[in-house]
Amino acid sequence: MGFVGSLSTRALPALALGTFLIVAAHEARAQAKPTAIDIATIGEPGPLDPVTVTSDLVSIITQHVFETLYTFDSQWKAQPLLAAALPEITDGGKLYTITLRQGVHFQDGGTMAAVDVAASLQRWLKASPRGKLAAPSVDQVTAKDASTIEIKLKQPLAPLLALLALNNGAAAIMPKALTETTDPLKTYVGTGPYKIVEQKPDQYLRLVRFEQYSSPPGKPDGYAGERKALIDELRFVPVPNATTRVDGMLAAQYQFADSLPAEMAPRFKNTQDAQPVVVKPFGFPLMIFNQKTGPMTNVVLRQAAQAALAPEEMLLAAFGDPAFFAVEGSIYAKGTPFYDAASVKGYNQHDAKKAAALLKQAGYKGEPIRIMTSPQYDFLYKMSLVAQQNLQEAGFTVDLQVLDWATLLQKRGDDKAWEAFFTYHTFVPEPTLITIMNPSYPGWWNTPEKQAALSEFNTETDPAKRIEGWKKLQALFDTQVPAYKVGEFYNLAAINKKLTNYTPMPWPFFWNVKLGG
């Protein structure tokens, strides 16, 4: 119980002063023993470049250090972060004029200027997988004056604002000097409320409060609004074993733990120290089919697989407790603007007979279907086992290839090595950001119908018309079956009860979070 002990000692001075002195205690904290929390993460993040690296873990950490021009509020609307206001969009959606906030400090002592922003955006267009999506539409990015940025487009690009706001493959702003290379960063200088002071791989990563931080104004709302670093130090501790993350929360060794197996939620019932946090929406598992090479290029075979799968069983095996998933075929879940259940008629059929008939129609002769999965993502592995059984019952010959994630990532780039693979996608507010919309993403959904619908969707700026455009895209998703959306799943995290004012979002953040009180 040593950890609980040391924690309460840290919190004790503030408590002892009583509620009426909290403000004073707050001021006095600079002299008091620094506060720190341990955040158990799924593993070692590696290079902490928010631009080139799109792993969720890097996004979670770097959002405390680097900031973007815009960010999302709790309703997933873009709000200004380093920008002073939402962009002024003119010339039929082809010219974005962005005014920057003044006097924003970089963590190396410099002050953010428009040239830094322009250079950062240019690096993002070249080096970020997200930026590369925008790059073909961008004509030029220029610093018009010290506090104004202009983005000129070749054609309207509706998702641009969302792309600029996303903190994954982020359009992060950094000093111009850091933007010279498109390789992953080696030094980390941002504008965020915390700065990186020490990275000991596989042991911890220390972030401390950035004292000269200049916060955006406004009431905190999602990622948007005012940001205050109330805890002196954040330590991200890699704990790859999920059971250990749970055990460490129960023993109050960590104050926050991310990505816990849903089946372990009941363990938090008997503890006073920690409580579970469910993040909705969070993400959706996908079974992606190879449409470039091999038997699955035949759309009828893909439709057969679509008919055979039993998503409810897959989700139950993967997550156990129905509180942590939803049987939902619409790529966007109920309650979000792009929700559209009517278009996904092929979802949740679990019809082995129909699948068998489709197999016959396609002239399938038992060619092995190589499905790649990885036990490093436990839920993907579990649902792939159920999928294997579903497909075999329908008459598919399945060769389930259980690989470690690194091998899967490499092999999926080789179109001759597989017929399907399992992965998952974190919730993104803008449909264009979903990986399978990118025709060069493995699976290679590149039909003329889809490309036409996508470009129509991307150039449409009227929100109502965009929803219609999305329905068209999702209907194509349903009939062409580039991938199978298994359902919605929610993330289980856990938080120590001494931490208050925490806002659950897909990428957990710790500004505005208090320790004690």
Added chain:
Amino acid sequence: MTAYIARRFAGMVVVMLLVAMIVFVIARVIPGDPAGVMLGSAATPDDVAALRHQLGLDRSLPTQFAIYLEQIASLDLGNSIFLNRPVLQAMGERAMLTTLLTLMAVGISVGIGVPVGILSAVKRGSVVDQAATAVSMLAASLPSFWVGLTLIEYLAVHAGWFPVAGYGDPGAGLADHLRHLVLPAIALGLPNSALLIRFTRTSMLDVLHEDYIRTARAKGLGARAVVFKHAFRNAMIPVLTVIGLTIATLIGGAIVTETVFGLPGIGNLIVSAVLRRDYPVIQGALLVVSGLYVLINLSVDLLYAAVDPRIRY
């Protein structure tokens, strides 16, 4: 003796060269891609290819091998692809933990193994002996990760006596670090103590049957004096060898234990390097660990030769 030592050193160099070759071959036939792991799920094959080029992973194997040998010769083990630092530095940061863990585990296995083994030999055939033999057999049959999981569940999560995992806060003192290593050291040392019990017992029994012990007994020396003055000292020579070899075995066992307890040591480094396809780390760590193993073996042999006059060079 000098000639013997020289011969052994020459042999060691040859062995290390062979080790380096094995290591390189193993590291390069591993499929999977560090670039893909680093870039995350939204990366396209083009992004990955670009990073591979930058990391030099697209060069020919002979070129890579030549670079590798050149580096070893200059004691440079290269840079970790994933950790953004030299391999030697990454290993250095973790060496302390694995050393402490191994030493504690050796302490536990020697602390249990040697006394119980001696007792067992002296009271040969008694209930104590049979119990010791049975327990040691059982201990040797337990999978160490299973022992570790059980210890965590009962002594850390339920009882709260020990931390669940990890190596303590940044800046934690040695005492705190050691506290984090208690359970892992038990999980690692316990199965190993079984080996030592059995070996000490056998060795003691062998010595107790030797002529000089019989002579000592015949001269009327007390049982205690015989056991400690004569038998113990001579029986300890082979036992020391086994302890030396044990250290080497424990370094291997640390891989599993560090994974179970989430300890950032050398073993953990190697396992994650394999998962991340961090070739320089895999190569460097394998090379250093096996080099250590060879060195320990060599010193055990030399010690043995120095202590036991019956060994011919």
Added chain:
Amino acid sequence: MVVSLVVLVAIFGAALLAPWIAPYAPQKMSIAERLQPPSAHHWMGTDGFGRDVLTWVIFGARVSLAVGLMVVAVATVLGTAIGLVAGYVRRFDTPLMRLTDALMAFPDILLAIALLAGLGPSLFNVVLALGIVYTPRVARIVRGATLVLRELQFVEASEALGAADARIMLVHLLPNLISPLIVQASFIFAYSILTEAALSFLGAGVPPTTPTWGNMIAGAQQYMQQADWLILAPGLAIVLAVLSLQIVGDGLRDALDPKLRRLM
């Protein structure tokens, strides 16, 4: 000794007859019946997919024993060949022994992980990797015994009569190596069951879709609180099998040759 022999025979029997005596098909899932505690229908309960645990333990015995036996076979054949040649043909002694030294310089599990990362996880590759890992042990013992044997009169006599090296090794030396080999085999058998389990636990072993005891423990870890039978059943199976093998190995060693100890 007798008890452990009986246990071993029972485990082998169960492994051989697995398809006939197992109550269910191993891959048969029944999501509705997941994580059920032991009952009349499922003597050892069900796992997270609603698969029968007893069935998995029985089929697991099959894989674990098969791995053990095949590793023993690989290591014995390779190790005996290397050890015999090294011990008998002087000019091969140094190179072969340096090679085994180099292989032995890697801790068992480390070499196995590295090899498996290269070969890819499959039953065959686990056997191959563990076979390579344990070959040097056999080779050393065989070489040691050969060095002793070749000084004996009957070997010298056949040499004097001009017998070919191969003939001497196979006809005169090999039969005398059988007892140390059998004893060593029982220990390697036991080690490979333990190491296979550890490899599966680390996710580097036999693919998790294959029923093995190690895979069962690895999969059961997250259910430790709700369903401890999942981790107990395969754990006990491992301990029983390894313990029996060790007792039998010890018994064999004492029975076959008391002097053998020195070689081990």
